[in-house]
Amino acid sequence: MISDTDRFDSRLPLQDVTLIANSNGIIDPGTEINHDIEDDGAVASSSKELTGSNNSSPVPYLDPSLQKELAAIMDDSFADDDGVATIFSPDTDENLQIEPVESGLITNMEQDEDESVDDSVKDKNYETESSESNSGDEPRTSAQSVNKKRKRNLNDRQMHTRRDSSVSNSEVNENESRIKKRGQKGETRHIRSMRKTMRNSGREYITKKGKVIPARRCRDLQQCRLKCKERIDDGVRKIIFTEYWSMQSFDRRTAYIASLVSTRPKESTRSKKPGQMIKVCKHCFLSTFDESNKFLTNVLKKKESAHSGITQEDGRGKGTPHNKIPDEVLNLVKEHVSSLPSYESHYCRKQTENKFLSSYYTLTRIYQEYKEWIPDSMTPVSRTIYEKVFHSMKIKIKNPKKDSCAKCDKINMQIKNMSDIDMKQTLQNDLNNHQSDAEYAYDSKRIDIQKASHDKTQSVLTFDLQQCLPTPDIQTSVVFYKRQLWTFNLTLHRCEDKQVFCYMWDETMAGRGANQIASCIHKYLHDNLDPEKKSLTLYSDTCAGQNKNSFLPIMFMLFMKGTSSLECVDHKFLEPGHTHMECDTDHSIIEKKKKKYEAAIEHPRDWMQLVRMCGKTHPFKVIEMHREDFFEFSALLKTYFINKKTNDAGDQVIWRNIKWLRYSSNEFGIVQYKNSLNQEEAFKRIDFKRKSKTGFSKIKPPLSYKGPVPINPKKKENLLELLPYINKNFHLFYQNIMTKDDIPNTIPSSDEDSE
Incomplete structure (x- = not known):
């Protein structure tokens, strides 16, 4: 226990910091100063002594941008008690000692009850301390009058003192309504955290009861026996004060103060090594950090109670809340979320660890299923808690493909939030250029279709991969949890004739990458291209x-090499975000037909039958793809062709910027390209042929697959669990599906994902 007769020997560390005052009184790097502090009131009567430990921490150089703020902080001063200290001069080697004068304890600091004292249930040594009258010579303004005045001017003070602060009460007010929308009532955890941050940063804040707590200030020193006011430069104290409160942590402050003070039986004062510490009185020590005597006393109690001398962590806020949801209840929520059939992203598995649910899932539907899934003996958690656990498990619901352009939406929001007129005009120009390019692409497609309608030698195709179709697609709720x-x-x-061709297959037959897309187009060219056609234009x-890769060019070049009719193929790309085509309208027709379709879809061929029923004037033609229809065109890049990074002129080829690809029958192996759809722009050339190859x-490209494509074992397990709800005629199909452990579960993605 620390008594009033104990000797407080504290030190202000300034090791490795050099400060020199210039003619304007600004402190600059220059000299090394060390501090030692002592309570003068206990020199004659104490049987113990508090001496500074050998621990010290360097104080970094103060940024000049903080000088104005420090000047504002130092405008007001507090009058406190006198004390004593022995100061070791940084400029000389002699030990200057001054006899102690009347002692005093700083005990009437106006503080909030939750501000400076660790009253945690874990702090067994905590004792409350009653306020004492001020022993200083100058009277203090009452806390009530100060608070009233501060409350009247609170808004002005917040705008002035927290203009450059990263954490402010205004941020609390801005976030309060946002957080309350999530279902929380009253004071939120975020607001309490913001208040705690401001309190531990030494800035002004408002307590829960509305009391205004002023900002901490490096208080002025009074005259003392050790002449601390004369021996310790105010600039040094300001730097210590600023760096001390920049810790923004009660635990770090406690450990820091504890490292500067210790208790031991009183001995005669001895000289310390110059350039290490400057011993000062308790008043100087507490005034520098703007801490109270109560805080220092509790730090010493905590330090004495610890055998290692290291203060224990602050226990406030660490207790178990009375309304805490039991772990077993939260584990049930996690179990339910884990039971949902999640998948990896098809295009960005390497960039993210997130799992995805198909777009037909919604949080509302999932939560309703959870309430039915949980045992009757247990009460389900709230929707807010369920969603919080759901998002913490890195699971997201895949956004469905939309006609809205992400780039347009982003730029429009930036324009709306931008205050700078010049920057707003720049954004508007970017938006206009983007929309102009999109409209130009649509006009190009419209013109090409008109030409093909009047010229039988020309043909225009649009193609796109529909969103994945789940199989079996049954109505039972059990399928909700199955892959x-x-x-x-x-x-x-x-x-030109509005005829639709649907090339369909399931994932046990082939994947859905560039080789598979090229194989489907190759089959169309081989089976359905009119021999009269000399020019073919594709849009995607x-x-x-x-679509935009080096595999399709190889397929087109090989096909044109073996045919005598087709002379030119143009592949044009629409502007990202503005890619609605005729084939997308066909997909919407299929989706509408599915809503009215009454027959069960238990096998991939059931989807094919549904698609055949679409289209009134021009029924959709369905072509079932087989394993021998899929070719590995990419394999030829290792033998006969090469994907060059530069064109014939030596310029780098950036595939994502290409808007137009052209292949000619009289220039085998040459790919012509443009970065726009402008007819007047000249084509650039890439030679894909390897010079060392002939013949x-x-x-002939090799086949992509020699046998059935395996799927993930968990997916097959889920499919077998659905067999009781499927016609027996299809059981063998699902039972014979092959599996492989390293096959990823990929999410059905829209084509926009990789644009």
Whole structure:
């Protein structure tokens, strides 16, 4: 226990900091100063002594931008008690000692009850301390009058003193309404955290009861026996004060103060090594940090109670809340979320660890299923708690494909929030250029379709991969928690006669990458292209994983090498975000038909039958893809062709900027390209042929698959669990599906994901 007769020997560390005062009184790097502090009231009567430990921490150089703020902080001063100290001069080697004068304890600091004292239930040594009258010579203004005045001017003070602060009460007010919308009532955890941060930063804040607590200030020193006011430069104390409160942590402040003070039986004062510490009185020590005697006393009690001398962590806020949700209840929520069929992203598995649910899931539906799934003996958690656990598990619901352009939405929001007129005009110009490019692409497609309608030698195709079709698609709620087999549909729309071709297969047959897209188009060219056609123009979105890559050029060049009719193929790409095409309209027709379709979809061929029923004037033609229809065109890049990074002029080829690709029958192996759809812009050339290879007429791409494609074991397990709800005729199909452990569960994605 620390008595009033104990000797407080404290030190202000300034090791490795050099400060020199210039003619304007500004403190600059210059000299090394060390501090030692002592309570003068206990020199004659104490049987113990508090001496500074050898621990010290360097105080970094104060940024000049803080000088104005420090000047404002130092405008007001507090009058406190006198004390004594022995000061070791940084400029001389002699030990200057001054006899102690009347002692005093700083005990009437106006503080909030939750501000400076660790009253944690874990702090067994905590004792409350009654306020004492001020022993200083100058009278203090009462806390009540100060608070009233501060409350009247609170808004002005907040705008002035927290203009550059990263944490402010205004931020609390801005966030309060946002957080309350999530279902929380009253004072939120975020507001309490903001208040705690401001309190531990020494800034002005308002307590829960509305009391205004003024900002901490490096208080002026009074005259003392050790002449601390004369020996310790105010600039040094300001730096210590600023760096001390920049810790923004009660635990760090406690540990820091504890490292500067210790207790031991009183001995005669001895000289310390110059340049290490400056011993000062308790009043100087507490005034420098603007801490109270109560805080220092509790720090010493905590330090004495610890055998290692290291203060224990602050226990406030660490207790178990009375309304804490039991772990077993939260574990049930996690178990339910884990039971949902989640998948990895098809295009960005390497960039994210997030799992995704299909777009037909909603949080409302999931929560309703949870309330039905939980045992009757247990009460379900609230929707807010469920969503909090859901998001903490890094699971997201995949956004469905939308017609809205993400780039347009982003720029419009930036324009709305931008105050700078010049920057707003720049953003508006970017938006106008983007929309102009999108409209130009649509006009180009419209013109090409008109030409093909009047010229039988020309043809225009639009193609796109439909969102994955889940199989089996049954109505029972059990399927909500099961992974399903994906059926794929690549739709080609021939614009001159509005004929639709749907190339369909399931994931046990092939994947849905660039080789598979190229194989479907190759099959169309081989089976359905009119021999009279000499020019073919294709339009698609800019999905690099399916359409804009080096595999499609190889397929087109090989096909044109073996045919005598087709002379030119143009592949044009629409502007990202503005890629609605005729084939997308065909997909919406399929989706509408599904809503009215009464027959069960238990097998991939059931989807094919549904698609055949679409289209009134031009029924959709469905082509079932087989394993022998899929070719590995990418394999030829390792043998006969090469994907060059530069064009014939030596310029770098950036595939994502390409808007137009052209292949000619009289220039085998040459890919022409443009970065715009402008007819007047000249084409650039890339030679894909390897110079060392010959016999290109005999090139034949290898098959992509030699056998069935395996799926993930968990997916097959889920499919087998659905067999009781499926016709027996299809059981063997699902039972014979092959599996492989390293097959990822990928989420059905829209084509916009990789644009």
